[in-house]
Ligand code: SF4
């Protein structure tokens with residue numbers, strides 16, 4: 001991760017671009033829908049490109065680029081390389097940009113062409129499809145803002161720190177931490193496969209608050225003990241294949257490296 005100095009954004013109004021690649025666009029939508037903060041944001045930064053909010057993007061040098069979505073076509077790959085060249089700081093926002101998302105759940109298992117042919121046959125695409133991957137498979141990412149969608153408080157905390165020349169901090173605890181603060185009964189006690197211990201917190205334990213297991217949409221938690229947790233879930237009667245399929249759904253491409261090395 002790149003260290004930024006306090007002078008890197010020492011401009012009155014940093015030039016900002018907000019981009020979306022393959023994904024549901026929920027993170028851009030969340031930014032637009034934050035009615036309390038959006039006016040402050042537009043007053044504090046110079047939004048140069050935000051396709052969801054303006055039909056007149058200005059593609060030029062940027063202080064910060066926020067990028068949502070995974071890269072899944074050759075056209076997107078070329079575009080993210082150009083954005084990286086133009087931006088001093090690049091922030092991946094949302095699960096698909098950070099971890100690859102559901103579309104990357106089987107990335108790296110050498111079945112891409114077989115899956116493409118099964119679904120699309122001999123269709124000729126306008127742009128060459130790539131196996132979907134998170135942004136950092138193609139360019140260096142300075143900061144990560146996970147979530148599905150991202151959380152408004154976390155997003156604006158990160159933006160505020162960047163604007164003021166401070167280094168953003170990632171949430172240090174797993175979902176279980178927030179779940180305990182919310183005084184939920186742990187679903188593991190009822191042998192329900194919850195991925196809270198393996199998942200980065202920040203969502204306020206949204207799913208366990210409603211009796212639903214965490215499926216890992218905030219992405220892998222660096223300190224998770226993957227092997228031990230997989231063994232625990234196997235003891236509930238699930239096969240390892242079933243568990244991995246569940247957790248890959250949101251951990252996507254990135255979860256593989258955690259599983260391969262057993263966590264840390
Ligand atoms: S319910 Fe899930 S998130 Fe909550 S403490 Fe148990 S394992 Fe962790």
Ligand code: SF4
Pocket residue numbers: 148175199200203204205206207208213214215216217218219
């Ligand atoms: S509890 Fe897990 S699946 Fe639910 S929103 Fe939070 S990180 Fe995502």
